[in-house]
Amino acid sequence: MQSFLNSVDLEEDREDFATVSGLATWIAGHGLASPGYVPSEGDRLRAIEVREGIRDLLLPHGGDDVPEGTVSRLNDALGTVLLTPVFAEDYGLRLPPAGAGLDAVLGRLLQIIYASSIEGTWQRLKVCRNDACRWAFYDASRNRSGVWCTMARCGSKMKARSYRRRAQSASSR
Numbered sequence: 269m270q271s272f273l274n275s276v277d278l279e280e281d282r283e284d285f286a287t288v289s290g291l292a293t294w295i296a297g298h299g300l301a302s303p304g305y306v307p308s309e310g311d312r313l314r315a316i317e318v319r320e321g322i323r324d325l326l327l328p329h330g331g332d333d334v335p336e337g338t339v340s341r342l343n344d345a346l347g348t349v350l351l352t353p354v355f356a357e358d359y360g361l362r363l364p365p366a367g368a369g370l371d372a373v374l375g376r377l378l379q380i381i382y383a384s385s386i387e388g389t390w391q392r393l394k395v396c397r398n399d400a401c402r403w404a405f406y407d408a409s410r411n412r413s414g415v416w417c418t419m420a421r422c423g424s425k426m427k428a429r430s431y432r433r434r435a436q437s438a439s440s441r
């Protein structure tokens with residue numbers, strides 16, 4: 269899930285879903301390809317829509333608000349994804365996706381979200397508070413207080429920035 273969200277890297281200017289073949293490579297690289305599936309341009313746009321919608325849904329995990337219209341846009345993009353409940357050999361309930369193509373790929377990701385919401389780990393998946401970054405990260409801190417992807421990449425940078433701002437306003441007084 270984290271890897272899906274981080275298929276775009278704003279800081280490094282990398283977008284794995286920039287082309288249809290890029291999306292196909294990502295899907296295959298994560299073992300999510302169904303036999304004979306070749307993504308279309310519509311699939312590419314839909315994958316990005318779902319990715320950014322889910323990223324926005326993570327904002328409350330870091331104390332921020334979800335932008336208006338996110339839920340309906342995301343639900344529209346999910347469209348025809350279908351999960352089919354089955355009990356597994358270990359008697360646990362599973363929700364494998366029905367269908368093929370992008371529906372199956374998105375279904376697998378939704379299944380991960382569902383399972384992690386039950387486990388309580390979903391709340392720990394957050395979006396970096398640096399708007400130029402928006403990297404998805406797992407907050408492993410005991411009190412779940414993390415707001416930056418990493419201290420090295422954004423935390424120290426943002427702290428330095430607010431320090432400079434404070435220093436500037438102090439000297440302009």
Ligand SMILES: [Zn+2]
Nearest residue numbers: 396401417422
């Ligand atoms: Zn960051």
